[in-house]
Amino acid sequence: MEDQLKFSEVFIDKKSLGTELADRMIRQYPNYQVFTENVPPAVRPVHSEKTYEVLGANKLNEVARTNQITGLYSADKISQINETDQIDKLDEVSGITGTNRFNPPDEFIQRKSRLVVRPFQGQFFKRCPGASQKKALPCCNYYVLNLGSGCPFDCSYCYLQSYLGPSDTTIYSNLDSAIDELQEMADQFGHLPYRIGTGEIIDSLALDPLTLFSRNLISFFKKYPAWTLEFKTKSDRVVQFLDCEHSNNVVVSWSINPPSIVDSEEHGTASLSQRLKAAQKCVQAGFPVAFHIDPMIYTADWKENYSELVQMVTSIFSPSQVSVISLGALRFQPEQKWTMKKRFGAKSIVNQSEMWPSTSGKLRYDQDLRSQMFQFVIEQFKNQSPDWKIFLCMETPEVWLSTTGSFPSQNDQIKNLFRPLPESRPIAQTLETT
Amino acid sequence: MKLIPESQCDKSLASSLKTFWPKQVPGVSINGLVLIGFEQELFFDHQSSTQDIELAAQEISELYQSLYPQPTFVELAILAKKRKPWFPFERICSDFHFNWTPTEQALSEILVSAPQTFQNWCFERKVFQGDLKPLLLLKDPQIFFSAFSDFSFSKSDGCQVIELSVDLILRDEKFLVHLKSLFEKPSDLLPALRKLKNPLSAKQDEIWDQKLSLIPNSSLQKIRWLRQGDQKGLEIRFFVSHPKDLSKHRQALQELETSLLDLKGTPWKIN
Ligand code: SF4
Numbered sequence: 186m187e188d189q190l191k192f193s194e195v196f197i198d199k200k201s202l203g204t205e206l207a208d209r210m211i212r213q214y215p216n217y218q219v220f221t222e223n224v225p226p227a228v229r230p231v232h233s234e235k236t237y238e239v240l241g242a243n244k245l246n247e248v249a250r251t252n253q254i255t256g257l258y259s260a261d262k263i264s265q266i267n268e269t270d271q272i273d274k275l276d277e278v279s280g281i282t283g284t285n286r287f288n289p290p291d292e293f294i295q296r297k298s299r300l301v302v303r304p305f306q307g308q309f310f311k312r313c314p315g316a317s318q319k320k321a322l323p324c325c326n327y328y329v330l331n332l333g334s335g336c337p338f339d340c341s342y343c344y345l346q347s348y349l350g351p352s353d354t355t356i357y358s359n360l361d362s363a364i365d366e367l368q369e370m371a372d373q374f375g376h377l378p379y380r381i382g383t384g385e386i387i388d389s390l391a392l393d394p395l396t397l398f399s400r401n402l403i404s405f406f407k408k409y410p411a412w413t414l415e416f417k418t419k420s421d422r423v424v425q426f427l428d429c430e431h432s433n434n435v436v437v438s439w440s441i442n443p444p445s446i447v448d449s450e451e452h453g454t455a456s457l458s459q460r461l462k463a464a465q466k467c468v469q470a471g472f473p474v475a476f477h478i479d480p481m482i483y484t485a486d487w488k489e490n491y492s493e494l495v496q497m498v499t500s501i502f503s504p505s506q507v508s509v510i511s512l513g514a515l516r517f518q519p520e521q522k523w524t525m526k527k528r529f530g531a532k533s534i535v536n537q538s539e540m541w542p543s544t545s546g547k548l549r550y551d552q553d554l555r556s557q558m559f560q561f562v563i564e565q566f567k568n569q570s571p572d573w574k575i576f577l578c579m580e581t582p583e584v585w586l587s588t589t590g591s592f593p594s595q596n597d598q599i600k601n602l603f604r605p606l607p608e609s610r611p612i613a614q615t616l617e618t619t
Numbered sequence: 620m621k622l623i624p625e626s627q628c629d630k631s632l633a634s635s636l637k638t639f640w641p642k643q644v645p646g647v648s649i650n651g652l653v654l655i656g657f658e659q660e661l662f663f664d665h666q667s668s669t670q671d672i673e674l675a676a677q678e679i680s681e682l683y684q685s686l687y688p689q690p691t692f693v694e695l696a697i698l699a700k701k702r703k704p705w706f707p708f709e710r711i712c713s714d715f716h717f718n719w720t721p722t723e724q725a726l727s728e729i730l731v732s733a734p735q736t737f738q739n740w741c742f743e744r745k746v747f748q749g750d751l752k753p754l755l756l757l758k759d760p761q762i763f764f765s766a767f768s769d770f771s772f773s774k775s776d777g778c779q780v781i782e783l784s785v786d787l788i789l790r791d792e793k794f795l796v797h798l799k800s801l802f803e804k805p806s807d808l809l810p811a812l813r814k815l816k817n818p819l820s821a822k823q824d825e826i827w828d829q830k831l832s833l834i835p836n837s838s839l840q841k842i843r844w845l846r847q848g849d850q851k852g853l854e855i856r857f858f859v860s861h862p863k864d865l866s867k868h869r870q871a872l873q874e875l876e877t878s879l880l881d882l883k884g885t886p887w888k889i890n
Pocket of ligand 1: 336337338339340342343344345386387388419
């Protein structure tokens, strides 16, 4: 996590200059560049032909991940890598392209290491994708507020790989416009229980020590206690808002997975224990917390893995400290599988999965396997206490029924989440929550 | 256009693809470079009428489009590889709204060095570049081609063979060594590859195929264990020639329900 806030290049839109955010960026990154209109294009990675041919792009990316190197493939970086003996220690990434000169080094990593600050012209506020698939998936009335796009982390299964493609880590400098949009909605429906999250196309807190968006949002939501704000993250960056006064309606949530899955699939993120420690800090500061065990990933020893995870959570938290736990299983768009294979190789667990096309168009595990995995985790929690509030995220009614024996609207603990709410105006819909 | 003999032509764009051209009609060339009708002895040769590079490119592109209104990816791949430096390939791609990215370039390199049987399959089945993308993941695509000397599948089966084989090669190159022993007739190949790629699901399907074979056969209904996307279950088929037949089927369905519920475990869970 130490390199989390290091970027190879920082670009600030001229229109953003003068904002608090830009001032902070300038102090933090004195080598920033100002741009007008378009962000300067990423320079295609330079690499020594020989190194590249010998090692292959994916192997170099493995080196990069192992060594936490950003801004890869400049000739000098390559020679540095050559000098380390790390390469010898790397496992062979079997059968992966690399020697093919038309197959460039990992553009995703290169672009993630570029930070862009610019105003956003579109609509900040959107409905969660579950709403667009109401027929296929029960909708839990979730809204998203996008204050940036792209993510500095690099999870092998991340849907942004197909949704955004290789993209700069971008944060929007016009938070005031986002707040105006929220205000418009609040004026009409401030009394209704809307749930709004900021972690759809960017991790809510990975960059928050830089942006401090959390502080502004907490202060806005304080006026609307019926609303709930959710920060969703795989980082452990929370101290920047712990002193903020709130109306008990700011949920800080973590996507979590067993340590072995975090290590192999969630590159650059905080470890599970770091995430749980950060959650503890939030609880101590009076913030409700939530956990998303999502995406659950099948391995031969998945039961041991997820028992360990439940054990770690329940040994630290009581059901009253955790507002909700959601479960979801690995899923992605069919076209994403080749990007994943190319980038993370056959050894990545997600690339070994048996995935099938589902009614929503995404590839998923077999429906019965999903149901079995969910049931197992629910049982593990309920064995500790029946008070844990657990629901399924982005799942079909069939899986709800076979897993929990009821539809969400019939479940007393969570039915409020699924009660339909009015909309103030047509709200754009998004593809998927992270 | 003027008519020129074969001796004045360059046939370097010729390939094994069987592009249709009427026998009685001379082929067509541009500045002596034959574009179509490679078997012919006479050619209508188009000479650029302008010095303006842009206009000349437009002329050539229009001529190419009239000869190849819907070029397949393999035709473009061969053109990309064998064209002369003056040939406006980029212009042609852009006129077809075809984005020739480094990915297409990499795929075309693979395709032109693929065996002719494979090239012909791509041509005849109008295979898109997207269907071939898995091949980009292989360090050496020849490993794949060497395993399939005769590639004569339907388009859908062939694309699945590519995808599954690449997946399996990525896991273990040696799998190809045993490939021949996996199937007796070509139609067995795809099921064998699917089984290798998805061993967990294959095992479950096998178990339930066996269990279902224990159920007394109904003369009225045909039952089959079936996987549809991420779901699996039973397909039950029956034929009704008179509404009264439905009562017989209702009875048979009830018996089937009892037999299924009597089975140990349940087909609806992975145990
Ligand atoms: S899954 Fe979430 S945390 Fe991981 S890279 Fe994608 S957006 Fe970032």
